[in-house]
Amino acid sequence: NAGVMQNPRHLVRRRGQEARLRCSPMKGHSHVYWYRQLPEEGLKFMVYLQKENIIDESGMPKERFSAEFPKEGPSILRIQQVVRGDSAAYFCASSLGGTVYNEQFFGPGTRLTVL
């Protein structure tokens, strides 16, 4: 049973380009969370999604960032017109259920570097 998968593991973009980060949850999991870890900082919650629904996006920057979790396929975190400050590690996690008592399983992360 594969764990949470993220790709790419490393992504380099120039300022102004778009970045697309993918997350495939564990088999049977329908809840996905995205977190960002800026250099020398702790993890920060970004968004929580269920299939086809955004449940909580209170941690998402208001502009340029969007997330989706379609009925088929992986969850996508999309960053438009990237800036140097977007350079960070982006982790996704998945859980079986949607309550805070469900353990979250983390992916290996995508390290985004903006030149």
Next chain:
Amino acid sequence: KNEVEQSPQNLTAQEGEFITINCSYSVGISALHWLQQHPGGGIVSLFMLSSGKKKHGRLIATINIQEKHSSLHITASHPRDSAVYICAVSHTGNQFYFGTGTSLTVIP
């Protein structure tokens, strides 16, 4: 002020030592999690607890809800325990608040 504070920020120990990492939080929580992040960056969930104490191998996690405090203990530490240990709390909904982590180095 962060919702979750960890101490110490950095910790160096000799192999075999007993290690304690502390976590204090300021919000009402539904559950507290201890995570381990290895130098390669991957994150593993070690414990999720909402009361009392849990043990897994050489790792022990305790929580005191009244005092809003949790500790992670490592007995008989080993160099492979070297990692960043992160405390996270589930508040309302499904949002996590994370501490900034404790970087542990265990020297042979």
